[in-house]
Amino acid sequence: MNIETIKPILKSWIDEGFIEGELSVEPEWYVLWRPEELEEFNRDYELSEYAPGFLAFGGNGGGELLVVNQNGEVFYMPVIGMEPEAAIKIAGSFQEFKGHMGQ
Helix, strand or coil: CCHHHHHHHHHHHHHCCCCEEEECCCCCEEEECCHHHHHHHHHHCCHHHHCCCEEEEEECCCCEEEEEECCCCEEEEECCCCCHHHCEEEECCHHHHHHHECC
16 A cells, blocks of 8 residues: 555545544544645654554554555554554454444
8 A cells, every 4th residue: 555545545534524533443542644644744753764564544642553554454553662563453454444433
């Protein structure tokens, strides 16, 4: 997956009212980033350096990022101690992840 693939998905979810809410899986809360913020946030968090192969698209508001890998699987990962090995898988796809989101 790349940022340009993620942008329309996020826009669609945000347009449907999924901006922030409960998750039925860990980390139990999500905050989605706006599509136009993706490049900036991924650069600021230095994902390409500390967690290569992952792109962040949101967080939980408590020090963990929501990230996706190249296969489209969704994980959460701590900001402090960020590395690929710290990623915890929570969904096999964006569609599965959306099923865990509440409004």
